Amino acid sequence: MDENTENKETRAPSLPSNDAPAQLEDNEHENTAKERSLQTPQLSASEDQDHEQKYVSGLQLVIIMTSLSLAGFLMLLDTSIVATAIPRITDHFHSLDDIGWYAGAYQLSSATLQPLTGKMYNQFSTKWTFMSFFAIFELGSLLCAVAISSSMFIVGRAIAGMGLAGLVNGCLTIIAGIAPLHKRAVLTGTLMGIVQLGIVCGPLVGGALTEYTSWRWCFYINLPIGAVAAFALLFTDVRDQVKKPPASAVLRNIYHELDLLGFALFAPAAIQLLLALQYGGNEYAWNSSVVIGLFCGSAATFVVWAVWNRRQGDNALIPVSMARRRVVWTCCLTQMLLMTVAFISAYFLPLYFQGVRGKSPVISGVYTLPSILSQLFAAVLSGVLVERVGYVIPFALFGSSIATISSGLFSLFSPNTPAGKWAGFQILNGFGRGIAMQMPMLALQANVQPHELSSANSLLAFSQYIGGAIFLVVGNTVFSETLKHELATHVPGVNGAAVAAAGATAFRHIVPPAILPAVLKAYARGIDNTFFIAVATGSLSTVTALGLGWVDLRKKKEPEKKVTEKKEDA
DSSP states (O other), X not given: OHHHHHHHHHHGGGSOTTSOSSOOHHHHHHHHHHHHHHHSGGGGGOGGGGGGSOOOOHHHHHHHHHHHHHHHHHHHHHHHHHHHHHHHHHHHHTOGGGHHHHHHHHHHHHHHHHHHHHHXXXXXXXXXXXXXXXXXXXXXXXXXXXXXXXXXXXXXXXHHHHHHHHHHHHHHHHHHHHSOHHHHHHHHHHHHHHHHHHHHHHHHHHHHHHHHSOTXXXXXXXXXXXXXXXXXXHTSOOOOSSOOOOHHHHHHTHHHHTTHHHHHHHHHHHHHHHHHHHHBTTTBOTTSHHHHHHHHHHHHHHHXXXXXXXXXXXXXXXXXXXXXXXXXXXXXXHHHHHHHHHHHHHHHHHHIIIIISOOOHHHHHHHTHHHHHXXXXXXXXXXXXXXXXXXXXXXXXXXXXXXXXXXXXXXXXXXXXXXXXXXXHHHHHHHHHHHHTTHHHHHHHHHSOGGGHHHHHHHHHHHHHHHHHHHHHHHHHHHHHHHHHHHHHHOTTSOHHHXXXXXXXXXXXXXXXXXXXXXXXXXXXXXXXXXXXXHHHHHHHHHHGGGXXXXXXXXXXXXXXXXXXXXXXX
């Protein structure tokens, strides 16, 4: 006891001068320990906690991972399948003017709710919060399937997006609760690989269902698959990483616990930004009062929210002490940049195959299989390797470099690029993304406290949504302007604006056959230039990845003994 007291006395003068002047020695000791844990955050998820928490294994682990994989697969399937169904939906409802809202309502509600989901997972049971969001997602799918009007369909898409908001966060939070840190790399890699299959299956499944049954089955299909996932998860034991207060206690003070005022400020700021990005260059010109007003309103509201968020401190919608840590914001920034590489590829490769090569949506989906399958393989492989090597930065640097180089190779595509090249370049790109994309997630889990994990995951998800929204708009602008310039320069007799507005395949009907090869070359050039955005963001990710932290994710037995001995000595 004398030694402990002496240590406290020697430590007390080193505390920051802005600490509360009247604190008990026990509180000083607790605060000092907390500060030390923030400086060495690997202890937040270190292996010395493994013996204190009973993790899931065996059949139960397989069931949980299968349920999460099915739920994640449905998320991306629902994201990509709607693109194939939209033409038939607009024919059914005579709602061509609502096309933008069919995807926009889904993205708006999902991105806006992301930070709030972090607070909800912090306060309520992880399992039942996930199940609730999944039920909301399924309800939205049902409303879309039975919609009797375009407005009802848009509402269904918005509700499905609200459910989606909590699923990404929930999957990562559940994995953190069922497995120790050194096993999460393999589980996360497997999950991400299977989930990514939803992107490529979307056009294939959507094309088949729309052609042979009805567009409504593009949404009905979520119900039976979702029921299987939910039923399996219902009877498994998903434990929370940290002890949660009773739900009744949270509900009595929900205004404070969830920072609803902060959300009331954050939501309109995010919505205005996303609306400005959606309207700009489409329904309104970029210099129109509507778009400029939305940007200004978003910026002003974000400023007000930032002031409130800072005032709230660690009780805020996005905890300040967590967000300002270098490893947290570099993880979010790296994830945003890597997801931009993925979004650019996922959006413009099908455009190349359909617009330039003249393939159907289904065949276009088949042609993107090299990218998806190589990403699936690399995601699982990288999880196994991280478990052995222990550090994420080497894999993040290697994967982002490969993805960047292959994105540059995409810019060489022409109307006559042989299959060996476009397939080989996709294999490289998918392999690089599969290696790198889970690394920010793993780094985040290794560098935050368990009670911060849900908020950190929600910030990560929001970052990638916003990044994707911004850079896809930039990509569309680059494509459109390049296409118009190339047509004006090399095919002056063609209306570039009309070709761009006609769509990926319909422009062939308005272009004379004699000049079609030149138009296809200009179309390819426009798509090629968009991949330079992926090159730029991928290059930046190799810089930001250096901040992911050198936390060893491997299970170490010796440090556990040393920590135990120190505790016994104390």
